Every structure is written in structure tokens, then in C-alpha cells.
Amino acid sequence: MLDRAFPVPDQDVIRDAITEGVIQRLLHEEDPRFRNFQICNACGSCTPYCPARINDPGANGDPGYLARKVTAALQAGRRPELNLSDCVQCYSCETACPRSVSIGGIINAVYETEHLQPIFRKMLLDRGGLPPQAFLPVYVSRGRFRKFVAKAVRYPYPVDSRAIDEVRRLLLHPLKASVFSPPGHPAPKRPLTRPDQVFHLNSCCAFNYPGADLSQKKILTALGVRYKTSSSQTCCGGAPHYMGGAGFADRLLLTARNLSVIQDTVDPGGDVPVTGICPTCSDSYTAALELLSGSANRTVVNEALGRIGREVSDPGTFSVANVLDLYPLYLDELRRLVETRLSGLRVGVHVSCHYRKMNGTLAIPPGLQNLAAVTGARVTRSVMEQYCCGGVKNLFDRHQRGRPLELSRLNRLVHQDFMQHRLDMMIVDCPGCELVYDHMGVPVLHITELLALAMGADPRETVYIQGHMTSLSPALRRIGLL
Ligand code: SF4
Ligand code: SF4
The missing domain is CATH 1.20.1050.140 (Glutathione S-transferase Yfyf (Class Pi); Chain A, domain 2)
Incomplete structure (x- = not known):
């Protein structure tokens, strides 16, 4: 009989070894999401837009933060050092990168291998x-x-x-x-x-x-x-x-x-x-x-x-x-279809990261503000338009970790911005962003809902405002829609 206990395997070492294997396999298999990562020159253009960086106070002032954590690690054949759960899969990094490197895509590939849910x-x-x-x-x-x-x-x-x-x-x-x-x-x-x-x-x-x-x-x-x-x-x-x-x-x-x-x-x-x-x-x-x-x-x-x-x-x-x-092709018709001008409604606009990803530009497209303005609502612009809302993935991650009401740093910044501008509600183009704002206590409407309200839709029957978690009634009552 052995009188000495077997050494307990070091879980971190095992996990790292598995992950190294995963990385080697992904590199070897030429996953399309890994394309181009070798040409990242750590220029830092992606870093300022990354919610994972915003949520990591230690990263402030480090322009090469993302590249160091992800592409440089891969170039050395190592797993990205970023906590993968911190990435909200907004793809702002991909949109910002002048070399078309997709850090979000790389993380997605590793995440898929490690954590397929x-x-x-x-x-x-x-x-x-x-x-x-x-x-x-x-x-x-x-x-x-x-x-x-x-x-x-x-x-x-x-x-x-x-x-x-x-x-x-x-x-x-x-x-x-x-x-x-x-x-x-x-x-x-x-x-x-x-x-x-x-x-x-x-x-x-x-x-x-x-x-x-x-x-x-x-x-x-x-x-x-x-x-x-x-x-x-x-x-x-x-x-x-x-x-x-x-x-x-x-x-x-x-x-x-x-x-x-x-x-x-x-x-x-x-x-x-x-x-x-x-x-x-x-x-x-x-x-x-x-x-x-x-x-x-x-x-x-x-x-x-x-x-x-x-x-x-x-x-x-x-x-x-x-x-x-689509709707900006019909601005004049939409203007004519407005039955009730929503004058007096102070709104902010938030364009989804995935819309900007699909267009390959970080610029805020005029579509959303123009459509909101058609209704007569007063649109207030803000620097926070440049950022992710906080992300649906982050919302679900928090629920899985049993901390559903603990807002991320980015959530808090977005909320603070809304309060500072004394807005009535946010207008978004994405039901995912809508869920994030609604869940954090910010009144919010999808652009289709705002347009329909201005076109005379019943707030309860068509727009179904009673289904929102954060009440829209005070703002709609103030402008006479309720
Ligand atoms: S991923 Fe692109 S934007 Fe980011 S540091 Fe590398 S080259 Fe620059
Ligand atoms: S996809 Fe991930 S790494 Fe890229 S900007 Fe968004 S949070 Fe950051």
C-alpha cells in the first residue's frame, strides 16, 4: 500500500493545457475567424471602443490593451489572456480595426470551443x-x-x-x-x-x-x-x-x-x-x-x-x-403619415453595435436620428452613442452568475449619461439593446414603436407598452399620448 496520497492535479495547469491544445487546433485548422490576426500591429485603434476594456479599470490609458491580451497572445501560440466572459461580442473592435482583424471573432471561436452553452x-x-x-x-x-x-x-x-x-x-x-x-x-x-x-x-x-x-x-x-x-x-x-x-x-x-x-x-x-x-x-x-x-x-x-x-x-x-x-428611403411619406407630432419628447438615440458591424463602420449612421426626428421628438446627441449599451451577453452572463442586478461599469456609464441629459427615453434599432436599457431601468422604445406611436398607433394594443419592464407611461402621459 502506498502510504502517501497521490498529488492533487493542479486544475489551472490542466485547464491551461487543454486551452493551449484548443488554440493550436484552431490555428492549425484555419478557422475563418482567425484570419489576419498575424497582421495586428498593436495600433490600438480597437481598444477605446471595447466594453471589456471599459469594464476593466486597470486597462485605462493602455491603447494596446486588446491587442496585447488577444492577438499578441495568439501570435505567441497562447490562449488570449482576456477573461472571455468580459467580451460582450459587440464586434466594435472588428469595426474599428483598419486591418480587418476581428478580435471579437477570435474570442468567439475560443469561447465556442471552451463554453458551447x-x-x-x-x-x-x-x-x-x-x-x-x-x-x-x-x-x-x-x-x-x-x-x-x-x-x-x-x-x-x-x-x-x-x-x-x-x-x-x-x-x-x-x-x-x-x-x-x-x-x-x-x-x-x-x-x-x-x-x-x-x-x-x-x-x-x-x-x-x-x-x-x-x-x-x-x-x-x-x-x-x-x-x-x-x-x-x-x-x-x-x-x-x-x-x-x-x-x-x-x-x-x-x-x-x-x-x-x-x-x-x-x-x-x-x-x-x-x-x-x-x-x-x-x-x-x-x-x-x-x-x-x-x-x-x-x-x-x-x-x-x-x-x-x-x-x-x-x-x-x-x-x-x-x-x-429601408425607412430612410421613405422619409417624406413617413412625415406625411405622422398624425401626432411627439413635440416635447426628449429622446436619445442608440445605434446597435451589430448594425455598425454589418456596415463595417463605427460612424453613427444618420438613419436613426433622422427617423426619430420625423416624429417631432427632440433628439439629444451624446458621446455615449459611440458605445455598446452593455450587451445582451453581459446581461445573460450576470444572470448565470446569480448577480442579475449588478450593472457592468458600461451599464452605469450609459445610465448616468441618460440621467445627465434629462431624457425621457432612449430610441434604439435593436430589441437586444432595448432589453438591456429596459432591464437597467431606462425607458426605451424601438424606432418602429416610436414611428408607429406618431402614426396614431394605440400605445397599448399596437405598441404594447405595458409589456416593458420600465414604465413609459409618465413620458407618454406628459405629451398627451395616454
Ligand atoms: S486588432 Fe486591429 S485595431 Fe486592434 S490593435 Fe490590432 S491592428 Fe490595431
Ligand atoms: S467584441 Fe469583445 S473584444 Fe471586441 S470590442 Fe466587443 S467586447 Fe471588446
């Missing part, structure tokens, strides 16, 4: 997306259980069983990200023209703000734009992907399958603009169309889709018609 993946397999119960903890933590139940009963998640079966068959044969090659250059963006018809996506996050979805339909109808929807359309995979529940290839396959559904749904002939209230969906479709523009990638995707009897025959017919690109 079984709970979000199970939701995809069982329900074809994030069903209402994915959001339940967010409501419970704010004592808003009744609001959750009312919405879950009134607006159940509409995905049909055949679609769920197809998603299951697709995802149960996972593909490696490394089978896809980077598009090399972005697919040429066609200028968006006024469409005759659009396909309107149902986004998972719309559960929280059914008013944004109903408002979008009201606006399209008022503008004379025919729209189609389909209960065979599932989640694009975007939100689960950024939260660690769907891999790179999973997201691509889910979006590609939806493109096939859309192809079958819209009237044949002509272009197919894909719209919806969520920039993360827009970003998923933009990324998928870019990848599918390469014939090798298209072959891999269509082989996988072939197993479920689907195909994307011509990705070139689709365009992404995010609301911030």
Missing part, C-alpha cells in the same frame, strides 16, 4: 430558436413575472414542427468552421431601392417587444410595402451564436436554411429584400450572403441543406433591408 443549443434543437422561457430569468430578476406570462400567452413563439425537425437534422451533423473559407472581399452591396415586397423576419428577441414587430407591420402596410412571413422561418442563429450556444457553421446553416424558406415564400422573380426589427438578424444574413457568394462555401452549405431537401440557389437575389436602411 448546452442550454441555448438545446433550445435551438427543441424549438428552432430562443423561445420565451429563454428570457424568463430576466423578468423574474426585476419582479416582472406577470408581464412575462402575459406575453408568453399572447405572443407564443411561432415556429412550425417541420421547421424544428429540419433544424434538428441540420444541427445534429455539425460542420467545422474550418470547412468555410473567408469571402476574401465583401459581397458587393447593391444600393437598396424601394421594394415592392419584402420578407419580414420574426426575431427571437421580438418576444420581449411584440410592439416593435406589430409596429413594423403597421409601418410597412402604411407605406404600401407588401410583406410576407413564414412560420417555417426559424432563428437565424445570431443571438445563440454570440452567447455561445451555436457555432460558426451552425449559424451559417440556420441562416441559409431560412434563405431557402424565404425563396419558397415570396413571389417568384425579382430581388428579395429581407427585413426585420433586429440588427443581429441583419448581420447574420449579411455574413451568410457574403460567405455564400463564394462557390466553394455554397457547395458545402447546399450539400448540408440537401439532407433536408433544401437549397439556396441564387444568393445574389437577396438583399438585407435593415430598418435603418
Whole structure:
């Protein structure tokens, strides 16, 4: 008998060894998210926009913070030193980088390997997306259980069983990200023209703000734009992907399958603009169309889709018609459709990081402020427009860590900015940002909801303001809408 106990294995050493192996494998496999990291020259352009840096007081004043933590570590064959959970997957770093290095993408690849979240993946397999119960903890933590139940009963998640079966068959044969090659250059963006018809996506996050979805339909109808929807359309995979529940290839396959559904749904002939209230969906479709523009990638995707009897025959017919690109084509009509000018309403605007990611620019596009101004609301600009709202991923991480009400440093800065400007509410283009503001106690509306209110929509029936966690009633009462 041995009279000495075996030495206890050092868990940190084991974890580091596994991670080193992961890094070596990802480098060896040429995951498309790892492209270009060797050419990072630590210029620091990405650092100022990074919420992980903002949340780490020790990083202040270090312009090379992100590069040192991530790309330099990889160049030395080591795991990124950044706490991966600190990255909110906003991709501001990618948008800021003059060399098209995607630090967010690198972290996503490592995170996917280390932390693929079984709970979000199970939701995809069982329900074809994030069903209402994915959001339940967010409501419970704010004592808003009744609001959750009312919405879950009134607006159940509409995905049909055949679609769920197809998603299951697709995802149960996972593909490696490394089978896809980077598009090399972005697919040429066609200028968006006024469409005759659009396909309107149902986004998972719309559960929280059914008013944004109903408002979008009201606006399209008022503008004379025919729209189609389909209960065979599932989640694009975007939100689960950024939260660690769907891999790179999973997201691509889910979006590609939806493109096939859309192809079958819209009237044949002509272009197919894909719209919806969520920039993360827009970003998923933009990324998928870019990848599918390469014939090798298209072959891999269509082989996988072939197993479920689907195909994307011509990705070139689709365009992404995010609301911030679509509605500015109709500014004069929208102005004429305004029944009640929202004069006296003081609003701030917040453009989502994923909208800016999909456009590859950090500049604040004029779309959101112009649309808000159409309603007569007074728009106050702020330096915080440059920053992430704090991120849905951070919100879910806090819930998982059992500290749902503990705001991140960025959340506090964003909240402080709102108070200092004495605003009535924030206007956003993203249901995820809307959830973050709403959860931190800031009154907020999606731009579609603001437009619909100005166009005479019923605040309770169409905009469903009673579903918000933070009350909008005081501000709407003050301007006579309630
Ligand atoms: S990732 Fe890009 S922006 Fe950031 S330090 Fe490297 S080269 Fe500069
Ligand atoms: S994705 Fe966002 S949080 Fe993550 S490293 Fe890039 S800027 Fe920072």
C-alpha cells in the first residue's frame, strides 16, 4: 500500500493545457475567424471602443490593451489572456480595426470551443430558436413575472414542427468552421431601392417587444410595402451564436436554411429584400450572403441543406433591408403619415453595435436620428452613442452568475449619461439593446414603436407598452399620448 496520497492535479495547469491544445487546433485548422490576426500591429485603434476594456479599470490609458491580451497572445501560440466572459461580442473592435482583424471573432471561436452553452443549443434543437422561457430569468430578476406570462400567452413563439425537425437534422451533423473559407472581399452591396415586397423576419428577441414587430407591420402596410412571413422561418442563429450556444457553421446553416424558406415564400422573380426589427438578424444574413457568394462555401452549405431537401440557389437575389436602411428611403411619406407630432419628447438615440458591424463602420449612421426626428421628438446627441449599451451577453452572463442586478461599469456609464441629459427615453434599432436599457431601468422604445406611436398607433394594443419592464407611461402621459 502506498502510504502517501497521490498529488492533487493542479486544475489551472490542466485547464491551461487543454486551452493551449484548443488554440493550436484552431490555428492549425484555419478557422475563418482567425484570419489576419498575424497582421495586428498593436495600433490600438480597437481598444477605446471595447466594453471589456471599459469594464476593466486597470486597462485605462493602455491603447494596446486588446491587442496585447488577444492577438499578441495568439501570435505567441497562447490562449488570449482576456477573461472571455468580459467580451460582450459587440464586434466594435472588428469595426474599428483598419486591418480587418476581428478580435471579437477570435474570442468567439475560443469561447465556442471552451463554453458551447448546452442550454441555448438545446433550445435551438427543441424549438428552432430562443423561445420565451429563454428570457424568463430576466423578468423574474426585476419582479416582472406577470408581464412575462402575459406575453408568453399572447405572443407564443411561432415556429412550425417541420421547421424544428429540419433544424434538428441540420444541427445534429455539425460542420467545422474550418470547412468555410473567408469571402476574401465583401459581397458587393447593391444600393437598396424601394421594394415592392419584402420578407419580414420574426426575431427571437421580438418576444420581449411584440410592439416593435406589430409596429413594423403597421409601418410597412402604411407605406404600401407588401410583406410576407413564414412560420417555417426559424432563428437565424445570431443571438445563440454570440452567447455561445451555436457555432460558426451552425449559424451559417440556420441562416441559409431560412434563405431557402424565404425563396419558397415570396413571389417568384425579382430581388428579395429581407427585413426585420433586429440588427443581429441583419448581420447574420449579411455574413451568410457574403460567405455564400463564394462557390466553394455554397457547395458545402447546399450539400448540408440537401439532407433536408433544401437549397439556396441564387444568393445574389437577396438583399438585407435593415430598418435603418429601408425607412430612410421613405422619409417624406413617413412625415406625411405622422398624425401626432411627439413635440416635447426628449429622446436619445442608440445605434446597435451589430448594425455598425454589418456596415463595417463605427460612424453613427444618420438613419436613426433622422427617423426619430420625423416624429417631432427632440433628439439629444451624446458621446455615449459611440458605445455598446452593455450587451445582451453581459446581461445573460450576470444572470448565470446569480448577480442579475449588478450593472457592468458600461451599464452605469450609459445610465448616468441618460440621467445627465434629462431624457425621457432612449430610441434604439435593436430589441437586444432595448432589453438591456429596459432591464437597467431606462425607458426605451424601438424606432418602429416610436414611428408607429406618431402614426396614431394605440400605445397599448399596437405598441404594447405595458409589456416593458420600465414604465413609459409618465413620458407618454406628459405629451398627451395616454
Ligand atoms: S486588432 Fe486591429 S485595431 Fe486592434 S490593435 Fe490590432 S491592428 Fe490595431
Ligand atoms: S467584441 Fe466587443 S467586447 Fe469583445 S473584444 Fe471586441 S470590442 Fe471588446
